[in-house]
Amino acid sequence: MGAREYDVVVIGAGAVGENVADRAAQAGLRVAIVEDELVGGECSYWACMPSKALLRPGAVLRAARAVDGARQAVSGGVDVEAALARRDRITHHNPLTHHHDDRSQVEWLASAGIDLVRGHARLAGRKRVHVTQAHGRSLDLIADEAIAVCTGSRPHVPDILRDIQPWTSSDATTATRAPSSLAIVGGGVVACEMATAFADFGTAVTVIARSGLLGGMEPFAGDAVRDALVARGARVRTGVRVVDAVRSESGASLTLSDGTTLAAEQVLVATGRAPRTDDIGLESVGMTPGSWLEVDDTMLVSGSDWLYAVGDVNGRALLTHQGKYQARAAGDAIAARAHGAPLDLRPFGTHVATSDHRHVPQVTFTDPEVASIGMTAEQAEEAGIRIRVLDYDLGWLAAASTLSDAYRGCARAVVDEDRGILVGATFVGADVGELVHAATIAVVGEVPLARLWHAVPAYPTLSEVWLRWLESYGRP
Ligand SMILES: Cc1cc2nc3c(=O)[nH]c(=O)nc-3n(C[C@H](O)[C@H](O)[C@H](O)COP(=O)(O)OP(=O)(O)OC[C@H]3O[C@@H](n4cnc5c(N)ncnc54)[C@H](O)[C@@H]3O)c2cc1C
Numbered sequence: 435m436g437a438r439e440y441d442v443v444v445i446g447a448g449a450v451g452e453n454v455a456d457r458a459a460q461a462g463l464r465v466a467i468v469e470d471e472l473v474g475g476e477c478s479y480w481a482c483m484p485s486k487a488l489l490r491p492g493a494v495l496r497a498a499r500a501v502d503g504a505r506q507a508v509s510g511g512v513d514v515e516a517a518l519a520r521r522d523r524i525t526h527h528n529p530l531t532h533h534h535d536d537r538s539q540v541e542w543l544a545s546a547g548i549d550l551v552r553g554h555a556r557l558a559g560r561k562r563v564h565v566t567q568a569h570g571r572s573l574d575l576i577a578d579e580a581i582a583v584c585t586g587s588r589p590h591v592p593d594i595l596r597d598i599q600p601w602t603s604s605d606a607t608t609a610t611r612a613p614s615s616l617a618i619v620g621g622g623v624v625a626c627e628m629a630t631a632f633a634d635f636g637t638a639v640t641v642i643a644r645s646g647l648l649g650g651m652e653p654f655a656g657d658a659v660r661d662a663l664v665a666r667g668a669r670v671r672t673g674v675r676v677v678d679a680v681r682s683e684s685g686a687s688l689t690l691s692d693g694t695t696l697a698a699e700q701v702l703v704a705t706g707r708a709p710r711t712d713d714i715g716l717e718s719v720g721m722t723p724g725s726w727l728e729v730d731d732t733m734l735v736s737g738s739d740w741l742y743a744v745g746d747v748n749g750r751a752l753l754t755h756q757g758k759y760q761a762r763a764a765g766d767a768i769a770a771r772a773h774g775a776p777l778d779l780r781p782f783g784t785h786v787a788t789s790d791h792r793h794v795p796q797v798t799f800t801d802p803e804v805a806s807i808g809m810t811a812e813q814a815e816e817a818g819i820r821i822r823v824l825d826y827d828l829g830w831l832a833a834a835s836t837l838s839d840a841y842r843g844c845a846r847a848v849v850d851e852d853r854g855i856l857v858g859a860t861f862v863g864a865d866v867g868e869l870v871h872a873a874t875i876a877v878v879g880e881v882p883l884a885r886l887w888h889a890v891p892a893y894p895t896l897s898e899v900w901l902r903w904l905e906s907y908g909r910p
């Protein structure tokens with residue numbers, strides 16, 4: 435069969451690929467999207483959605499237990515079986531067939547006018563894609579305008595752990611029961627969230643981190659998560675590495691760099707991600723397989739005028755919302771270039787993902803939650819910004835006493851003294867995830883502190899932290 439011709443071919447139908455395809459199709463371009471596994475990608479089935487589903491029952495129980503009157507109505511811990519069943523419903527997973535169902539997303543693609551091609555795509559030279567399909571079939575696609583690589587990332591597994599076949603995040607999020615004990619290697623977001631979820635499920639959790647927890651965030655965030663895990667009986671071993679790992683009949687045995695050993699029924703490796711670029715035909719366009727794809731702010735791959743890389747695969751910010759933001763910029767840039775329209779490439783212009791650099795929000799759904807936007811104090815100082823740090827104990831807010839009988843939390847704002855604006859904010863505490871978007875607007879919008887004095891937070895909400903920050907700063 436001859437090659438099928440499109441304007442744009444998107445490789446990978448995760449959240450990011452879907453959004454690139456959607457923007458290009460909305461601009462009137464003919465778009466095909468190639469998917470090897472499930473339409474919806476990691477986030478829907480193995481990452482964000484199942485992990486948040488696993489975390490929610492424990493968070494709800496903690497909230498109830500922290501309020502007299504509700505506490506008395508709560509007995510027992512998380513019902514693990516029911517929690518897993520709810521996770522399955524949320525992720526369209528059939529526990530009997532062990533299959534996820536991506537029908538709703540396939541229907542959405544059709545409604546958006548995007549052609550879905552099932553199979554494994556590889557670049558086959560300039561603007562060409564070869565798709566290997568089931569039953570020995572294959573298909574060639576030509577992209578007249580652009581190809582967008584949106585193949586995501588996969589867990590990075592250190593050599594020392596490979597032979598014991600540890601769980602990766604996907605195994606943890608699709609677990610069918612809670613192991614009696616779980617050793618988690620890594621101290622990042624996956625490690626902290628999964629430690630929280632499995633501790634809630636009654637698993638004896640040990641976190642093994644070579645430095646502190648939640649590196650890259652304000653230090654008090656990782657400290658708070660560590661303290662809460664320890665308070666719930668988990669062990670957190672920081673400053674140690676795994677130097678040997680062997681599988682045993684009852685699980686695995688790890689030897690740590692301080693000479694101690696640790697036995698666990700299951701080991702979860704949560705040591706970051708690697709790009710899925712090893713088998714996508716990069717060699718056919720003179721690039722190195724296995725590398726992160728370096729891009730400009732329109733997501734155009736360095737040195738190319740037709741190849742884009744969007745989402746996890748470019749390594750800029752491995753988060754669904756940030757990848758979708760990149761996708762909107764890239765899809766619009768592809769369409770503008772195809773139509774010969776002018777591009778707005780100024781910082782925060784229509785066709786660029788400027789916020790990737792210093793304005794990335796993130797919520798980590800641990801106990802306590804950690805929500806952040808922009809730069810930490812340390813990062814701002816490293817960037818040469820003259821800062822003032824505003825710290826506030828969220829437990830002092832009126833809202834804290836109504837939300838919980840023992841609310842613990844803190845919030846930090848990082849002020850750029852020369853510009854009179856916020857460049858970063860971090861909130862740690864129960865229910866702080868929803869606070870971060872106000873801070874995102876203040877940071878991205880570069881709202882002057884003098885104007886923030888007129889943004890009045892409602893009483894009694896946790897948002898009153900804004901008022902406290904401003905009061906401690908003083909009128910500019
Ligand atoms: C446990 C966990 C929890 C997370 N929780 C959050 C969270 O709460 N919030 C958040 O913002 N982010 C979270 N993330 C990060 C988030 O999952 C990723 O940033 C996001 O999924 C990246 O989307 P993507 O579309 O770039 O890649 P993916 O979702 O990985 O999609 C890539 C798609 O490409 C397909 N593909 C790959 N190669 C080929 C090929 N050659 N041919 C055809 N198809 C191909 C794959 O099958 C896949 O469907 C989490 C990650 C993990 C691991």
Ligand SMILES: NC(=O)c1ccc[n+]([C@@H]2O[C@H](COP(=O)([O-])OP(=O)(O)OC[C@H]3O[C@@H](n4cnc5c(N)ncnc54)[C@H](O)[C@@H]3O)[C@@H](O)[C@H]2O)c1
Nearest residue numbers: 592620621622623624625644704705706707752797798799
């Ligand atoms: N709620 C969320 O937004 C959310 C949740 C989960 C994951 N994610 C995203 O998914 C991505 C992957 O998460 P992650 O936790 O795997 O990565 P990460 O980069 O957050 O953390 C990796 C951890 O592993 C450690 N590490 C790396 N190599 C190691 C090695 N060889 N031996 C021992 N330790 C090692 C690091 O020091 C770090 O503590 C992140 O970028 C994150 O943003 C987001």
